[in-house]
Amino acid sequence: MEASTTAVQSRFDGSGGPRVIGPSGGKSVDLGSVGVRFMAWTRETGGGFSLVEHPIPPRTLVAPVHRHSNEDEYSYVLEGRMGALLGDDAVEAGVGDFVFKPRNQWHTFWNPGEEPCRILEIISPGGFEGFFDEFGTIMDEAGGDFDPSALGELGARYGLEFDPDSVPRLCAEHGLDHPLLHLG
Numbered sequence: 001m002e003a004s005t006t007a008v009q010s011r012f013d014g015s016g017g018p019r020v021i022g023p024s025g026g027k028s029v030d031l032g033s034v035g036v037r038f039m040a041w042t043r044e045t046g047g048g049f050s051l052v053e054h055p056i057p058p059r060t061l062v063a064p065v066h067r068h069s070n071e072d073e074y075s076y077v078l079e080g081r082m083g084a085l086l087g088d089d090a091v092e093a094g095v096g097d098f099v100f101k102p103r104n105q106w107h108t109f110w111n112p113g114e115e116p117c118r119i120l121e122i123i124s125p126g127g128f129e130g131f132f133d134e135f136g137t138i139m140d141e142a143g144g145d146f147d148p149s150a151l152g153e154l155g156a157r158y159g160l161e162f163d164p165d166s167v168p169r170l171c172a173e174h175g176l177d178h179p180l181l182h183l184g
Contacts, residue, residue: 011046029136032179034062042126050126055118056111061178065108065166069159071128073101080117084109131158
């Protein structure tokens with residue numbers, strides 16, 4: 001069974017009182033090229049979806065080109081601009097735009113601007129937020145000496161494939177930075 005489907009499936013029902021996450025509430029992790037603020041976990045949605053907020057630093061590529069085998073992602077731009085490669089098509093989305101990244105499609109995304117970008121990312125079905133949570137722990141434990149092979153191993157557990165060779169090309173094409181450019 002894939003890691004993204006092993007979470008206990010329950011649902012937030014309000015019996016313990018309301019749940020409100022303020023603008024800076026919820027657990028957050030810094031993955032170097034992107035932040036992750038957890039807003040709705042799979043266990044709270046009965047498995048239907050998870051929701052994270054991604055703050056993306058200016059002129060930064062979030063990840064190598066990659067594809068998910070288990071989930072679709074939907075990005076809603078809250079602030080700034082988001083660039084994305086969806087298959088062979090490069091797009092830009094601004095505040096209020098909604099971008100669909102279906103499973104099995106090679107894709108990545110970035111902040112093409114000089115200002116911060118923030119997106120809400122709906123992940124359906126839920127479970128992939130566990131990847132971000134585990135990756136955050138790996139980054140914390142690595143203390144700046146991150147081993148990229150750990151990302152591939154973690155991704156494989158979540159049905160995620162990466163093309164790390166895409167990073168230099170995308171950064172050069174779009175004037176971006178990414179932590180993988182500074183290794184080794």
